Amino acid sequence: MTGFGMRKFTEDFKREAVRLVQTSGRTIGQIADDLGIGHSPLGKWLAKHRETELLAGPHDDTAKELARLRKENEILRAERDLLKKAAAFFAKEISR
Numbered sequence: 001m002t003g004f005g006m007r008k009f010t011e012d013f014k015r016e017a018v019r020l021v022q023t024s025g026r027t028i029g030q031i032a033d034d035l036g037i038g039h040s041p042l043g044k045w046l047a048k049h050r051e052t053e054l055l056a057g058p059h060d061d062t063a064k065e066l067a068r069l070r071k072e073n074e075i076l077r078a079e080r081d082l083l084k085k086a087a088a089f090f091a092k093e094i095s096r
Contacts, residue, residue, distance in 0.1 A: 017042055
């Protein structure tokens with residue numbers, strides 16, 4: 001999806017924007033306005049950063065480690081369910 005309004009941002013820019021949100025005490029909207037970017041992309045970058053950080057474990061903090069393991073279980077269950085559906089689909093196709 002490319003258009004006139006679409007801009008590409010470097011990973012360094014994204015990391016710095018996320019760092020500003022986490023450390024400045026200001027809202028996502030304020031930071032986005034200051035940087036001249038949309039609120040939605042900055043929110044997505046922040047969510048991706050938090051998920052990446054969470055899955056980077058293991059963590060010494062028990063609550064963080066538990067959250068990481070729960071997220072990992074959620075991902076693994078989704079993958080398992082997808083594989084079950086694919087296996088059933090291909091088994092059905094082969095038996096025709």
